[in-house]
Amino acid sequence: MPQLIFVPGPSATYFTLEDHLKSALKEQVMAISHRSPAFKGIYKFTVEQLRQLLDIPQAYEVVFTTSATEVWDRMAENLVDTHSLHHVHGAFSKKCAQAFQRLGKEAQMITAPEGTVALFDPKAVEAQPELIHFTANETATGVKHPMADLREAKKHFPDALIAMDVVSSTPTTPIPFEDLDSVYFSVQKCFGLPAGLGVWIVSPRAIAKAHALTVAGKVYPSYHPLLEMVDKGKGYQTIETPNTLNIYLLGKVAEDFRRKGVDVIRREAIYKNTILIKCFEDHPLLSPLVQEKDWRSDTVAVANVEGGSAPLIAYLKEKGLVVGAGYGKHKAAQIRIANFPTHSKEQIELLVDLIADWRP
Amino acid sequence: MPQLIFVPGPSATYFTLEDHLKSALKEQVMAISHRSPAFKGIYKFTVEQLRQLLDIPQAYEVVFTTSATEVWDRMAENLVDTHSLHHVHGAFSKKCAQAFQRLGKEAQMITAPEGTVALFDPKAVEAQPELIHFTANETATGVKHPMADLREAKKHFPDALIAMDVVSSTPTTPIPFEDLDSVYFSVQKCFGLPAGLGVWIVSPRAIAKAHALTVAGKVYPSYHPLLEMVDKGKGYQTIETPNTLNIYLLGKVAEDFRRKGVDVIRREAIYKNTILIKCFEDHPLLSPLVQEKDWRSDTVAVANVEGGSAPLIAYLKEKGLVVGAGYGKHKAAQIRIANFPTHSKEQIELLVDLIADWRP
Numbered sequence: 240m241p242q243l244i245f246v247p248g249p250s251a252t253y254f255t256l257e258d259h260l261k262s263a264l265k266e267q268v269m270a271i272s273h274r275s276p277a278f279k280g281i282y283k284f285t286v287e288q289l290r291q292l293l294d295i296p297q298a299y300e301v302v303f304t305t306s307a308t309e310v311w312d313r314m315a316e317n318l319v320d321t322h323s324l325h326h327v328h329g330a331f332s333k334k335c336a337q338a339f340q341r342l343g344k345e346a347q348m349i350t351a352p353e354g355t356v357a358l359f360d361p362k363a364v365e366a367q368p369e370l371i372h373f374t375a376n377e378t379a380t381g382v383k384h385p386m387a388d389l390r391e392a393k394k395h396f397p398d399a400l401i402a403m404d405v406v407s408s409t410p411t412t413p414i415p416f417e418d419l420d421s422v423y424f425s426v427q428k429c430f431g432l433p434a435g436l437g438v439w440i441v442s443p444r445a446i447a448k449a450h451a452l453t454v455a456g457k458v459y460p461s462y463h464p465l466l467e468m469v470d471k472g473k474g475y476q477t478i479e480t481p482n483t484l485n486i487y488l489l490g491k492v493a494e495d496f497r498r499k500g501v502d503v504i505r506r507e508a509i510y511k512n513t514i515l516i517k518c519f520e521d522h523p524l525l526s527p528l529v530q531e532k533d534w535r536s537d538t539v540a541v542a543n544v545e546g547g548s549a550p551l552i553a554y555l556k557e558k559g560l561v562v563g564a565g566y567g568k569h570k571a572a573q574i575r576i577a578n579f580p581t582h583s584k585e586q587i588e589l590l591v592d593l594i595a596d597w598r599p
Numbered sequence: 600m601p602q603l604i605f606v607p608g609p610s611a612t613y614f615t616l617e618d619h620l621k622s623a624l625k626e627q628v629m630a631i632s633h634r635s636p637a638f639k640g641i642y643k644f645t646v647e648q649l650r651q652l653l654d655i656p657q658a659y660e661v662v663f664t665t666s667a668t669e670v671w672d673r674m675a676e677n678l679v680d681t682h683s684l685h686h687v688h689g690a691f692s693k694k695c696a697q698a699f700q701r702l703g704k705e706a707q708m709i710t711a712p713e714g715t716v717a718l719f720d721p722k723a724v725e726a727q728p729e730l731i732h733f734t735a736n737e738t739a740t741g742v743k744h745p746m747a748d749l750r751e752a753k754k755h756f757p758d759a760l761i762a763m764d765v766v767s768s769t770p771t772t773p774i775p776f777e778d779l780d781s782v783y784f785s786v787q788k789c790f791g792l793p794a795g796l797g798v799w800i801v802s803p804r805a806i807a808k809a810h811a812l813t814v815a816g817k818v819y820p821s822y823h824p825l826l827e828m829v830d831k832g833k834g835y836q837t838i839e840t841p842n843t844l845n846i847y848l849l850g851k852v853a854e855d856f857r858r859k860g861v862d863v864i865r866r867e868a869i870y871k872n873t874i875l876i877k878c879f880e881d882h883p884l885l886s887p888l889v890q891e892k893d894w895r896s897d898t899v900a901v902a903n904v905e906g907g908s909a910p911l912i913a914y915l916k917e918k919g920l921v922v923g924a925g926y927g928k929h930k931a932a933q934i935r936i937a938n939f940p941t942h943s944k945e946q947i948e949l950l951v952d953l954i955a956d957w958r959p
Contacts, residue, residue, distance in 0.1 A: 479667075
């Protein structure tokens with residue numbers, strides 16, 4: 240019997256995936272040349288669906304990478320000469336800062352304790368940053384960065400690019416593009432697609448910065464420089480033979496999301512999150528990791544489990560429900576539950592009922 | 600009606616793909632965590648199938664990249680300090696050399712005229728190369744590099760690593776691993792899979808070289824350094840969330856190939872190639888691009904078409920058969936036909952009969 244998978248990514252696939260895979264086979268999407276008009280049509284359709292779903296400004300460009308991890312390298316290579324500033328409140332925001340450091344950038348980290356948000360603090364900034372990085376939704380801890388902070392950062396450092404990891408929150412949490420220059424996500428979280436594709440959205444300011452660094456000979460000339468990706472993308476093309484299947488599936492699921500209505504997806508997420516948090520609060524052995532209500536993720540709920548999370552995970556697994564363990568060093572102490580668009584209200588209600596009944 | 604696609608990659612998908620996609624859905628391959636035992640099992644199975652199918656020596660390591668294009672960058676970054684030597688007989692072997700040059704390497708090209716092979720020539724070598732690159736099968740022109748040349752190169756430069764692009768020839772053309780240190784392919788050619796995955800196979804000598812360069816601080820610290828990929832791979836893991844679906848499908852198709860027998864695949868390719876070349880030779884308006892018999896690819900047949908290839912391509916397309924145009928500047932003058940394991944003898948016979956009947 241198939242399991243209900245609530246691990247925060249890769250997670251349960253979107254329920255329309257099987258139909259779209261059938262269409263992809265029928266339309267020979269996996270066999271067409273990536274230089275063909277058919278491919279260009281797929282690329283164009285997907286970008287248009289994303290633009291409408293996420294309300295991406297027309298002047299912003301959308302390019303495809305192979306993962307969000309790749310975007311960390313490409314941001315460091317294309318958007319920063321020497322200094323970046325990173326708000327770190329978990330394993331993934333830290334890994335991003337470390338990727339910049341590996342590539343020789345002075346990447347300052349502002350770090351917050353587990354379960355809280357690393358807020359922008361102009362007094363803590365050591366050097367004028369060229370790029371300020373935020374993580375909308377830290378998948379490791381389930382904290383959400385308050386979006387008002389972006390504007391605050393921009394006010395203090397108007398020349399800096401503002402970047403945001405929206406990997407596990409898109410499209411559930413709205414993205415304030417007017418305050419952002421570099422936004423990226425991967426498709427195996429809320430979109431419920433197979434992994435292997437990243438989406439990177441850049442503002443005209445980000446492109447101008449990449450241009451200035453390129454002219455100065457400061458951009459690492461990998462096979463995926465931002466300016467070349469943007470150029471190719473304008474012709475609905477990619478540099479290398481891309482993951483055409485995933486680009487196709489992303490367009491189809493983005494269209495499904497639009498038909499359902501992104502507002503409906505967002506309302507459902509709030510309901511599902513509310514009953515998850517209440518369940519954590521009501522259970523004698525559970526407590527939500529994130530105490531501050533406004534900082535609680537819309538899409539990933541994390542709880543501390545007294546005595547360790549393994550028995551709860553095993554109990555749920557026996558009933559066919561798979562939830563995530565804590566991330567990294569918190570593996571044994573926490574559970575992490577994804578509340579993605581594919582996780583229906585009924586599924587989360589079932590999960591909540593089972594957790595409520597659980598006693599080790 | 601579905602078309603019969605003979606474009607040399609992406610090309611027609613392998614005929615078992617649909618079944619494997621169904622199994623992947625049933626087994627929730629696209630939903631599992633890439634840190635789970637289930638993922639490790641898939642990774643292990645696929646590598647084992649490849650080892651047996653291609654006769655990869657046990658001491659060689661197999662890692663997954665996002666494309667063969669990525670491998671060009673990773674080879675330049677991890678295996679070469681200053682000098683490489685490239686045998687260029689078409690667009691793809693040239694692009695590889697250019698990728699090395701972009702990344703600051705002194706990449707010497709030995710270039711051959713269109714339709715011939717750039718053979719190793721010790722007298723032409725300007726500087727002691729650290730890596731000597733060959734292309735087994737140039738997808739742009741349909742020439743095959745004679746494998747004896749690898750040993751010749753090794754004899755003259757015993758300290759150099761020998762690298763080979765086997766993108767569009769594997770598994771049809773056998774790979775002499777004993778003469779090779781770095782071998783790579785992507786899965787959208789002979790394996791008939793969706794694009795978005797590269798396979799990179801490295802010898803202990805290649806790993807030792809990467810180690811020496813790493814210790815010397817000379818390896819570009821991307822998110823995909825060879826040594827870290829190898830380390831993760833030993834635990835059947837990847838650095839980033841990978842294209843799990845494609846890794847799964849590759850294992851399944853490699854298993855199918857083994858069941859059929861790689862010898863059968865090779866014999867069929869020779870038969871299909873023979874009738875394709877004969878058809879080019881017999882037709883008043885066609886001629887094979889590659890004149891030297893021993894240099895003709897096992898998997899990609901290219902013909903010059905007097906008066907231009909567009910009418911022939913259109914005629915075949917009307918009958919539901921899609922062949923490739925020439926590559927790059929030869930787009931209008933040539934046709935390119937893939938002879939991959941998924942292209943059955945009957946399909947190639949049909950194609951040959953139609954071409955034989957064609958008069959513009």
